[in-house]
Amino acid sequence: MGFEKFGRKSFTSATKTAKFVDFLMEGKIMGTICKKCGMKYFPPRADCANCFSSEMDWFEMPKRGKLETFTVAYYAPYGFEMDCPYSMGVVDYGDNLKLFARISKNIKQDELRTDMEVTVKPVQYEDGQIAYEIEKA
């Protein structure tokens, strides 16, 4: 339990990585790292596909990355219509770490460029849902 609060609308309630939401409340965006083999995961995983260990630590994601790609959605799936238009993108931190998220409305659509420097910040919406958004670096 505890994962219902993630995103604009969550489709998952129970996950072993639900602590991710607690970290978000503390202002941290965390991935998991395998204690046994050192493999890093984002989004976080409870189990390591590399060595099959389930002993994972949390690590904080890097502060800056590059916007690898983005889109501006003018049409939304059921339940998200009120947010339109909204942007989403992929941040590449290097070192095989990437993140997918909404892009903050603080970045105007005509300012969006691939490879622009960005950061990612936790954000809480008016209805109490919590997520993270891509912001200007």
Add this chain to the structure above:
Amino acid sequence: MPKDVAVIGVGQSNFVRGYEGSIRELAFEAFREAMEDAGITTKDVDASIICSAPEYDKQRSPAGVIAEYLGLIPQPTVYVETICSSSSTGVRIAYGLIKSGLHDIVAVIGFQKMSEITSAESQERMGRGADIQWESPFGTMMPAYYALYAQAYMAKNGLTLDDLMNVRIKSATYGQINDRAVYRKPVLPDDFDPNNPNARMAQVVSWPLRVGDACANADGSSCVILANAEKAKAICKKPVWILGIGAASEAVNMASRPDFSKGIRVAHIAAQQAYKMAGITPKDVKVAEVHDCFTIAEIMAYEALGFAPIGEGKQLIREKATYKEGPIPVNVDGGLLSKGHPIGATGGSQIRTIVLQLRGEAGPMQVPGEPDIGLVHNIGGVGLYGNVTIFGR
């Protein structure tokens, strides 16, 4: 070049909006055509594989219901799903069942009645066709995902919106002459002009992709009947052999994907496997069907399949090289963009087109020069699954 498993019959229904019948009746349309094409009876079919994406159906476990309606009981049947590539996955499994010697003749039936549920229900389910734990909560949908690929690809490789438009125009050229296609109207540059108030294709769905860059939803069914070499030679005047078969899977989450500007990785991997097994190179392919769920997907497919170098796919559409008369005709049946994309039926329909091309029976869509080798590229989800299958006479 292996010649162990052949296609001996193909069929498909009309691809339509709002099919007026049930899923079993829809499946029957393609099955009847394929069986009449093969000239066999239901007693000759050792097993059936039923393919679709289950979230559109109210029927739980459609395989048994459809197998019964097609007259294929008590033979074994099984349900296979890899979203949009379900029926080419079904053909892959049929290949294995026949090659192993377990069965002689297997029927693969793909179907989808997308209008089985309301469009509001459909939108919600489509939005969940990705990572529902980590991505769907942001409001993702299929066009947005392919738009991520399009944006990265266009920024790096100089592909333009007009290039994408020209993929749609090519598709419509052939949709008009395919009497099974759902979209049969011509498309002109004017239809993409944002300054034209009547432009049907110009509205942005998810930047940079517009309405005209997206395939048409449809209801439809397809059927491919496969046989081992002995049966195929005995039954069929023009067997079309599976020469090479490749498949791959990918991380569902966009955060775990490699370089977006290089396209859909499963297609690259599956193509290499299929070419190696067939012992041919991309230059040997005379006609191809690629998974153009969006215009950008066709450009990326050109490169994954080796028809163009990485980043140079745009040249093929600029030079009209993938038109019917060009060196490598692609989607000359209208593709998903115009023929329509009834999820579970799509792969089988692509295979039907290639089989008809290799037999010289494609009618107004027939490519010149008596093609001897054809290829089918069928992708499931946003590059989550990929099948590349090579066929030859």
